[in-house]
Amino acid sequence: MDTLTPTRTPEVSSQDLPLAVMLGWRIIVALGLIAATIAVAFAVGIEVEGTLRWVFTAALAISSALAVLSIQWTRTLIHRGRAVGFFLDYLIAVGGAFAMAQAADLFVGLDTAAARFNESALFLLITVVGWFIGGFAERTSNPALVRRISRSTMAAGLAVLLISMGLLPGLLEFARRLTGPSVFIPLVVALIAGYSARLLWSDRAARAFNTDQRQAEVLDGFFFVSPNLIGFLTFLAGPLLVSLFISFTDWDGLTEASFVGLENYGRLFSDSVFLTSLRNILVFGLVAVPASVIPGLFLAALLNSKLPGMKVFRAIYFLPSIAGVVGVTLIWKNLLNATVGFVNYGILRVTELFGSITGAELEAAQPLWISGSSVALFSVMIVFAWQQLGFNTVLFLAGMQGIDQSLYEAADIDGASAWNRFRSITVPLLKPTTVFVVTNATILALQLFNEPFILQAPSPPNGPNNSTLSPVIYLYQNAFQRFRQGYASAVAWALFALIFAITLIYFARQDDEGVLSA
Amino acid sequence: MPDAPTQQQDRRRRLLRTIVGRGGAYLILIGFAAIMLFPFVYMATGAVKTPSDTFRYPPKVLPRVPLVAEIDGEEREVFSLDFGSGEERAVLVETGVDAGLFVDPDDPERAVPWPLELATETGSSVNMEGESLPTYEVELVAGTETLALQRNTAVGRFQQLDGDGVTYAVPRTATPAETIEAQWGNFSEVIGLRDLDRALTNTMLVTILVVAGTLFTSIMGGYAFARVRFPGRDKMFLAYLGSIMIPFIVLIIPLFQLMVGLGWVNSIGSLVWPFLFNAYGTFLMRQFFIAIPKDLEEAAFIDGAKRGRILWTIFVPLSWPAIATLATFMFLYAWNSFIWPLVSINVANADNFVLTLALQQLGGTAGESPNLLFAGIVLSVLVPFTVFAFAQRYFVENVATSGIK
Known part of the structure; x- marks a missing residue:
């Protein structure tokens, strides 16, 4: 990448950068951060409760140190000064913008937008129509023109939508809220920091700080990854650590948490209800996973034959994965109705038919699918397997399409039957896919929640005699109904450990495959 | 030619075997298609039944x-x-x-x-x-x-x-x-009964924002991981990969507390803002970008183009298949998510319901009128089914790529 170093001579010298102003800003940032550190650490003006206070203090202290160092680095125009300055300014800009939006109620303001959207959602159709016009561009004589029409229709649709959603009054309202200092001050800080970051990012700054290409790339890298990284840290990595911490405490989610060490985990093993949920989920997995995987393998083998109509079948099998588990489970709940449901009626008719053929006196079983404690879990298995089957079929199909066709051709010449080809070519070569499908279905099965929750409603999702209680349902009840969030977190981590173990087995098996095929 | 008759016999036997084999294959495929479709047919006809018709015994499919x-x-x-x-x-x-x-x-x-x-x-x-x-x-x-x-x-x-x-x-x-006879009025009745139209537009808004936001962050992040060198990049990417297997339920308690702390709980924002980034999406975009030949961007670099410009004018137009695949994945994820809205949105706040929540509530209370419940389910699957009809390829591709990882 060294060839990419700009070959042009710098047209602008370092004098073009308002260095004195920038240095001033660096000093302000350092002082501000130090003040914030002290305020949080000694609870002057800013009160942060509990452990979070020390996390905040540490983060602010590190930032302060960096800010102080960046003053010196900026003064001597060391490239590190540019990177650290950019990093701090960017964070301050994001933080300021966040504080501004939070103070102006922009985040929760989405509720109002949603209410307006309800009245003007039809304008979205204009955008959709525009998108469709674009789809026809290639078939017309003037694709460029059609594409432009498509694009302007889509833009016009969005504009009409936003205006009818009250964009203009919304902006006026926002401007009115800006007069409040809690909105105005963060906004000004964000704008200055943002401008400074923009300036430091520019080529001019790069030259002024004698940055080489590689160093310049670092800034780009962090900039591009930052929207993602901020989300990752705030909504995944952070909560993950917090979750682990909560699992070592006794906490109702409202008052102060008390640290109890491993007590929650110890209790898990003697909690008969939790053990029941584990047993349920294992029984469930042992039945529901094969029931959704094995037919999927055979269906995929049939779909893989190049017969006409296979795409239609594939689409039909995939429908349950699209429909959404809540709707699908509610449909099944009615089908499984013990008195007027189609399932029991079907059993009755099949038994009658069978009886009339064999002449035997048969009594049709009419199970109470939802409320019978011996079959309630079985109903959940039916719904799960039915919904997962098509997804697994498509996964298998994708795996099969990766198998070298010449193997089948060679087998054909040898006169191998379809079953033999399936057994000795498809199944062994499909093993990596099979391992993935089984692992994926198992992980989904272990997280069972929606199906029993909806099938059993309005009764508690535990089902009769806790027969449909899954670990996630137990977690939900502990966390949000009994407010034992520490214990619920321990349940979550126990389940996570189980899933992690299964994933490890998966990777080990995939590795085996790699060795074998090498 | 003494062999001729046996050859002919052999050919005939083969033909017979093919016909029987194909007939059997179609029979199995049609049988499973019936099992897959029947609940949807039952839903569609149930949606236009009268309440008493839904309780008839023996049950009938048509209204x-x-x-x-x-x-x-x-x-x-x-x-x-x-x-x-x-x-x-x-x-x-x-x-x-x-x-x-x-x-x-x-x-x-x-x-x-x-x-x-x-x-x-x-x-x-x-x-x-x-x-x-x-x-x-x-x-x-x-x-x-x-x-x-x-x-x-x-x-x-x-x-x-x-x-x-x-x-x-x-x-x-x-x-x-x-x-x-179909009772088309069921649809308007269920919309009026449970503000299902509000739930529908809420779900649309949430889905649009989540899909658009995830696409944006995934394209940016995927590009950084694929093409820009910065310290810690590969370790960070490994952490992203590992995070894909973290079950959401491990995060649900701290995420709920975070929403409470920020005052977002019970608002539609709580269904959107935490879900604007997705590790799997970043991974998907990175894999696609890394396969794009480097010569394409080098010319632009020499012309002095910035990376942002290169990303949006060279990489993104080349990546529509990957973007569409990710969009369908996020669409299904956002449209059908249930446990988080259940935790975050208060049951009393019907204004902020999404479809899954509205249906669950309807299912719990509509014991005496399953026809209205079915009408609600029809409304909830209408948009996903329409999108699927037009973008089937990308849905299937999404499944296939998830298997390759």
Whole structure:
């Protein structure tokens, strides 16, 4: 990448950068951060409760140190000064913008937008129509023109939508809220920091700080990854650590948490209800996973034959994965109705038919699918397997399409039957896919929640005699109904450990495959 | 050529085997297709049934309503009765006709309620189950029979609809005539009943924002991981990869507390803002970008283009398949998510319901009107099914790529 170093001579010298102003800003940032550190650490003006206070203090202290160092680095125009300055300014800009939006109620303001959207959602159709016009561009004589029409229709649709959603009054309202200092001050800080970051990012700054290409790339890298990284840290990595911490405490989610060490985990093993949920989920997995995987393998083998109509079948099998588990489970709940449901009626008719053929006196079983404690879990298995089957079929199909066709051709010449080809070519070569499908279905099965929750409603999702209680349902009840969030977190981590173990087995098996095929 | 007949035989046998094999394959495929489709057919027809029709036994797939006929400007229920030549439509014209319940002495199971005025006493009697019953000559529709009078009762007089035949039956137990008719009003009723339109537009808004936001962050992050060198990049990417397997339920408690702390709980924002980034999406975009040849961007670099420009003008236009695949993945994820809205949105705050939540509430309370519940489910799957019809390829691709990882 060294060839990419700009070959042009710098047209602008370092004098073009308002260095004195920038240095001033660096000093302000350092002082501000130090003040914030002290305020949080000694609870002057800013009160942060509990452990979070020390996390905040540490983060602010590190930032302060960096800010102080960046003053010196900026003064001597060391490239590190540019990177650290950019990093701090960017964070301050994001933080300021966040504080501004939070103070102006922009985040929760989405509720109002949603209410307006309800009245003007039809304008979205204009955008959709525009998108469709674009789809026809290639078939017309003037694709460029059609594409432009498509694009302007889509833009016009969005504009009409936003205006009818009250964009203009919304902006006026926002401007009115800006007069409040809690909105105005963060906004000004964000704008200055943002401008400074923009300036430091520019080529001019790069030259002024004698940055080489590689160093310049670092800034780009962090900039591009930052929207993602901020989300990752705030909504995944952070909560993950917090979750682990909560699992070592006794906490109702409202008052102060008390640290109890491993007590929650110890209790898990003697909690008969939790053990029941584990047993349920294992029984469930042992039945529901094969029931959704094995037919999927055979269906995929049939779909893989190049017969006409296979795409239609594939689409039909995939429908349950699209429909959404809540709707699908509610449909099944009615089908499984013990008195007027189609399932029991079907059993009755099949038994009658069978009886009339064999002449035997048969009594049709009419199970109470939802409320019978011996079959309630079985109903959940039916719904799960039915919904997962098509997804697994498509996964298998994708795996099969990766198998070298010449193997089948060679087998054909040898006169191998379809079953033999399936057994000795498809199944062994499909093993990596099979391992993935089984692992994926198992992980989904272990997280069972929606199906029993909806099938059993309005009764508690535990089902009769806790027969449909899954670990996630137990977690939900502990966390949000009994407010034992520490214990619920321990349940979550126990389940996570189980899933992690299964994933490890998966990777080990995939590795085996790699060795074998090498 | 002594071999010729066996060759021909062999060919014929092969052909037969192919036909049987293919026929069997189609039979299995159609059988499973029926299993997959039947619940949806049941949902669609259930959505246009009347409430009582959903509780009928034996259950019927198609929606049926009792037939009514207008007679003398009056709406009358139509029954299906025997007038001697099979079932025919009839209306009730008179009730409370004095009648007797006549039983067949040869077949005590057969009992016919019939007007006394159409029966003449024979004077004799029969002994049935230890009881002595008088016998009558009864003028039934099919002809006159000798039956025993068990007890007195009342029947209704029915007039044939397309003729002038008359017959008698107990109105309460007479089979009503039915016709197949859809109740389209169910849709507007369920929308009005549960603000389902609000839930629908809320879900649309949440989905649009989540899909657009995830695409944006994934394209940016995927590009950085694929093409820009910065310290810690590969370790960070490994952390992203590992995070894909973290089950959401591990995060649900701290995420809920975070929402409480920020004051976002119970707002639609809580369904959007935490979900604008997705590790799997970043991974997907990175894998696609890394396969794009480097020569394409180098020319632009030499011209002094910035990375942002290169990303949006060179990489993104080349990546529509990957973007569409990610969009379908996020669309399904956002549209169908249930446990998080259940935790975050208060049950009393119906204004902020998404479809999954609204349906779950409807399912819990609509015990007496499954037809409305079905109508709600139809509304909830309409958008995903439409999108699927147009973008099937990308849905399937999404599944396939998830298997390759």
